[in-house]
Amino acid sequence: MSATASAAPLLQAKDVVVEYGTRRKPNRVLHEVSLEIAPGECLGLVGESGSGKSTLGKAILGLVPVAGGSIAFDGRDITHASGRDRRALAADIQVVFQDPYGSLDPLMTVGDILAEPLATAGASRAEAKAVVGEMLDRVRLPKHVIDRYPSEFSGGQRQRIAIARALVRRPKLIICDEPVSALDLTTQAAILDLFIELQRDTGVSYLFVSHDLGVVRRVCHRVAVMYRGTIVETGDGEQVTGDPQDAYSRRLLMASPVADPALQAERREAWLALRGERAA
Amino acid sequence: MTSPLTENIDTRAGRRGSVFVRLLKRPAGAISFGILVLIVLVAVFAPLLAPYDPNFVDLSITRALPSPEHPLGGDTTGRDVLSRLIWGTQITLWGALVAIVTSLVIGVPSGLAAGYFGGATDRIGTWISDAVQSVPGMIILLIVGANTGNDFNLLMVTVGVFMAPGYFRLTRATVLAVRNEAYVDAAKVSGLSHARIMGRHVIRPVVAPIVIQSALTAGMAMGMQAGLQFLGIGGGTTPGWGAAMNEGFRVMRTDPLLLLWPSLALGISIAALAVLGSTLADVVSVTAPLPSRKARRARRAAERAAASGEPLAVTASTGAVAHAAVDSAVQIENLRVRYETADGEVEVVHGITLDVAPGEVLGIVGESGSGKSQTVFSVLDLLPKTGSYTADAIWIGGEDVTALGRRDRARLLGREIGYVPQEPMTNLDPSFTIGHQLTEPLRAVHGMSRADAKARALAMLERVGIADPPRVMRSYPHELSGGMAQRVLIAGAIAAKPSVLVADEPTTALDVTVQAEVLELLRELQQEYRMALVIVTHNFGVVADICDRVVVMRHGSIVEIGEVAQLFSAPEEPYTRELIAASLDGAESRAELDRAFALTGSAVAADDPTPGTSTTDTTDASTEADRKEVRA
Numbered sequence: 055m056s057a058t059a060s061a062a063p064l065l066q067a068k069d070v071v072v073e074y075g076t077r078r079k080p081n082r083v084l085h086e087v088s089l090e091i092a093p094g095e096c097l098g099l100v101g102e103s104g105s106g107k108s109t110l111g112k113a114i115l116g117l118v119p120v121a122g123g124s125i126a127f128d129g130r131d132i133t134h135a136s137g138r139d140r141r142a143l144a145a146d147i148q149v150v151f152q153d154p155y156g157s158l159d160p161l162m163t164v165g166d167i168l169a170e171p172l173a174t175a176g177a178s179r180a181e182a183k184a185v186v187g188e189m190l191d192r193v194r195l196p197k198h199v200i201d202r203y204p205s206e207f208s209g210g211q212r213q214r215i216a217i218a219r220a221l222v223r224r225p226k227l228i229i230c231d232e233p234v235s236a237l238d239l240t241t242q243a244a245i246l247d248l249f250i251e252l253q254r255d256t257g258v259s260y261l262f263v264s265h266d267l268g269v270v271r272r273v274c275h276r277v278a279v280m281y282r283g284t285i286v287e288t289g290d291g292e293q294v295t296g297d298p299q300d301a302y303s304r305r306l307l308m309a310s311p312v313a314d315p316a317l318q319a320e321r322r323e324a325w326l327a328l329r330g331e332r333a334a
Numbered sequence: 335m336t337s338p339l340t341e342n343i344d345t346r347a348g349r350r351g352s353v354f355v356r357l358l359k360r361p362a363g364a365i366s367f368g369i370l371v372l373i374v375l376v377a378v379f380a381p382l383l384a385p386y387d388p389n390f391v392d393l394s395i396t397r398a399l400p401s402p403e404h405p406l407g408g409d410t411t412g413r414d415v416l417s418r419l420i421w422g423t424q425i426t427l428w429g430a431l432v433a434i435v436t437s438l439v440i441g442v443p444s445g446l447a448a449g450y451f452g453g454a455t456d457r458i459g460t461w462i463s464d465a466v467q468s469v470p471g472m473i474i475l476l477i478v479g480a481n482t483g484n485d486f487n488l489l490m491v492t493v494g495v496f497m498a499p500g501y502f503r504l505t506r507a508t509v510l511a512v513r514n515e516a517y518v519d520a521a522k523v524s525g526l527s528h529a530r531i532m533g534r535h536v537i538r539p540v541v542a543p544i545v546i547q548s549a550l551t552a553g554m555a556m557g558m559q560a561g562l563q564f565l566g567i568g569g570g571t572t573p574g575w576g577a578a579m580n581e582g583f584r585v586m587r588t589d590p591l592l593l594l595w596p597s598l599a600l601g602i603s604i605a606a607l608a609v610l611g612s613t614l615a616d617v618v619s620v621t622a623p624l625p626s627r628k629a630r631r632a633r634r635a636a637e638r639a640a641a642s643g644e645p646l647a648v649t650a651s652t653g654a655v656a657h658a659a660v661d662s663a664v665q666i667e668n669l670r671v672r673y674e675t676a677d678g679e680v681e682v683v684h685g686i687t688l689d690v691a692p693g694e695v696l697g698i699v700g701e702s703g704s705g706k707s708q709t710v711f712s713v714l715d716l717l718p719k720t721g722s723y724t725a726d727a728i729w730i731g732g733e734d735v736t737a738l739g740r741r742d743r744a745r746l747l748g749r750e751i752g753y754v755p756q757e758p759m760t761n762l763d764p765s766f767t768i769g770h771q772l773t774e775p776l777r778a779v780h781g782m783s784r785a786d787a788k789a790r791a792l793a794m795l796e797r798v799g800i801a802d803p804p805r806v807m808r809s810y811p812h813e814l815s816g817g818m819a820q821r822v823l824i825a826g827a828i829a830a831k832p833s834v835l836v837a838d839e840p841t842t843a844l845d846v847t848v849q850a851e852v853l854e855l856l857r858e859l860q861q862e863y864r865m866a867l868v869i870v871t872h873n874f875g876v877v878a879d880i881c882d883r884v885v886v887m888r889h890g891s892i893v894e895i896g897e898v899a900q901l902f903s904a905p906e907e908p909y910t911r912e913l914i915a916a917s918l919d920g921a922e923s924r925a926e927l928d929r930a931f932a933l934t935g936s937a938v939a940a941d942d943p944t945p946g947t948s949t950t951d952t953t954d955a956s957t958e959a960d961r962k963e964v965r966a
Contacts, residue, residue: 096924102845102846102847102848103816103845115519115522115523116522117519117522117523140525141525141526141527142525143525144523144524144525145525147523148523148524149519149520149523151516151519151520152516153516156515156516156517157515157516157517157519157520158517158520159517159521159534159535159538160517161538161539162534162535170521170524170526170534171524171525171526174524174525174526174527174530175525209702216520219520219524223524223525238701238702238872239701239872239874239913239916239917240701240912240913240916241701242916243915243916243918243921246918250924250927254931265845265846266846267846268917268918268919268921269918271918271923271924272918272921272922272923272924272927273924274924275924275925275928290925291923291924291925292923292925292926295923296923305847306846306847308850309846309847309849309850310846310875311849311850311853311873311875311876311878311879312875312878312919312920313874313875313877313878313902313914313917313919313920314878314902314919314920315878315898315899315902316899317878317919318875318878318879322850322854322879325850326854
């Protein structure tokens with residue numbers, strides 16, 4: 055199921071510009087960013103805070119307005135989709151946010167949270183119940199959790215609930231916005247395995263936004279590196295996270311510590327050398 | 335990380351749906367609620383309860399004093415006071431209800447829309463609200479009264495309109511707070527319409543404050559209504575409390591009781607509503623109960639006595655020491671940390687022992703809930719109010735500090751021990767300049783002169799790699815980046831050249847490139863000053879980068895202690911192995927995983943170190959209770 059770049063893209067962003075601030079004094083956070091995601095593919099988007107990586111995800115979801123360029127999904131232009139068109143896209147594009155605490159309404163039961171997108175789409179109670187049960191199975195949570203509230207779960211379990219909610223409409227694309235960065239290491243590894251397994255089973259595509267090269271190396275087929283609102287490098291996941299070509303990507307890689315004292319000592323030397331070069 | 339702590343003492347799960355029950359458990363809540371129920375019952379059953387017709391005139395009881403037939407006596411025109419008060423309850427409550435419903439209907443939806451949509455909707459709504467508030471309500475009420483023949487309902491609707499801005503502002507503020515929550519975004523992405531999002535997700539957090547506000551508003555509406563009637567506006571013929579007060583006021587000197595009864599009725603009602611409102615507010619925002627300081631001290635003393643009688647042996651699972659106590663920079667013996675929660679006491683660190691040599695870099699690693707942060711907070715004596723610790727001894731710089739008083743203990747901070755926190759931004763006071771925050775402790779703690787302190791602060795800022803120290807000294811925290819803020823805090827922590835520097839997840843909130851810079855700085859400073867450095871982290875990359883020795887913690891106990899090289903190359907405990915494997919360095923890439931999958935066809939590669947069914951996965955619940963529930 056590993057995707058090839060030659061397949062017709064599921065999502066195509068072309069020269070996307072996003073500006074915050076006022077109309078008179080705009081602050082441009084995305085500078086003509088372009089990327090493509092094939093069906094069944096996981097595209098990683100790495101960068102530091104403020105690089106614009108999450109903003110691109112929000113632009114695709116319609117949560118921030120696009121000031122220039124275009125976004126096409128399945129051949130349709132969705133750049134400025136709003137109202138009914140945007141709500142219709144809910145069936146195809148879904149999201150998993152970073153914060154497993156803030157992304158679930160604390161006053162709703164898990165069952166209601168998972169059934170809500172289905173009810174909106176006009177599913178009957180029985181249909182919704184069946185789909186919710188299936189998705190809980192998929193994310194490995196027992197069925198009885200539907201009567202409980204989000205506060206009763208740990209971070210990893212909440213993230214499983216958030217993933218199940220993203221899955222209930224059987225979307226073609228899920229925007230994963232730092233979905234594991236708030237989790238413990240062992241939980242993080244298990245959630246990443248879940249993402250991979252779900253992709254194999256359902257053929258869903260991911261735009262996987264993360265600041266962690268190790269994470270994107272694990273789940274992504276291809277990786278794009280973002281720096282100050284621009285994509286500086288795009289390529290095969292192993293290559294970008296192992297032997298990046300761009301100067302910034304290399305600094306990013308060498309700054310990420312590895313869990314091996316000897317290797318880390320080497321990496322630190324390399325990083326110090328890069329830092330010296332840059333200062334010079 | 336410090337988040338596990340809040341997770342551990344999260345009591346929301348246990349008190350769901352029981353706000354009403356908890357309200358009644360409080361004496362103030364039960365009494366005020368009881369009084370209000372009584373008042374409502376009196377209003378509803380007024381026709382049955384009132385001994386006489388409220389408007390029946392019996393001239394023989396004009397201004398009569400209380401008697402068995404007329405318990406509260408008669409009024410100026412010979413009507414039974416008790417009956418008039420009972421019937422007056424009806425009109426008073428009805429008036430308050432009309433006013434509240436009016437302001438709810440106007441204030442809440444407009445507040446919801448203003449908070450949710452923002453922009454022009456918000457601006458227009460706020461203008462109107464401000465305009466209504468700036469109009470003198472009493473004058474408008476007089477005009478309305480004069481032009482409608484004192485129509486009581488219309489007057490109360492007008493009162494409601496003037497109270498609507500209160501609801502508008504409350505609703506708007508609450509909605510603004512939840513509007514940017516990720517679950518509202520998630521609802522939008524789920525395809526929900528704006529109306530549905532507002533009705534299902536946004537309005538719920540507003541309900542509790544609205545109920546509280548309504549209790550207070552009801553009291554105010556009753557007061558307004560009585561005031562109007564007192565002035566002779568609205569319901570001259572109806573037996574309202576305000577009208578009775580007006581009448582009593584006129585004969586106050588001769589028959590003071592006639593003023594007393596209606597005033598008492600109104601006063602008790604309004605007080606009950608106010609007490610109910612504030613108790614409700616307390617109940618809704620309740621946190622874990624705080625034990626009194628006295629109780630804590632008594633318990634701690636008792637525990638110390640018990641502990642000294644029966645010294646616990648140091649076992650491998652609780653840690654071990656490598657240096658003599660007086661020679662070590664820090665040595666902790668049998669440390670236990672407990673927290674008060676709504677469900678009683680919870681021990682989060684179970685008697686650990688460890689030490690740090692002078693000039694050594696010790697890493698304390700573990701996942702959330704492992705007790706790693708609690709351990710260093712105990713050493714710093716910075717546990718939150720609900721937490722407390724006991725230890726056989728905590729040696730810092732050759733001195734057992736558990737014997738020291740609070741003040742002596744605090745004096746160690748900044749002299750013997752420096753502390754670098756996890757969140758640089760929240761550890762700087764936004765209303766003071768960096769210069770003030772750096773020089774203040776130097777002057778207060780170390781008795782330096784203003785000029786000396788400034789010179790030292792500038793030198794420290796330069797030392798931690800700040801490019802333009804004089805400019806940074808004049809800056810406020812919001813003008814700095816996260817990395818710069820962390821450098822400033824490090825400068826502050828080492829300004830007094832402490833022998834131990836404790837860093838709690840110092841780089842977790844920072845980007846990796848900034849993290850590398852901060853780690854490099856810590857390494858340089860540690861070598862330059864020959865400080866002992868204790869670094870709490872969940873990141874094994876950070877451990878590999880900077881630490882000499884590592885303590886691995888889990889669920890409040892020490893799993894393994896070892897030299898860094900040995901711990902990474904040959905970890906003894908399976909849990910340590912699992913943690914190192916989970917850090918993804920050297921793990922298979924997606925391409926490798928997919929190739930293995932294509933060959934075997936299995937769901938997850940067989941040699942995967944952390945398959946989805948790992949024990950730490952679905953059982954990573956935050957509390958014991960959670961764990962049981964999810965396993966069940």
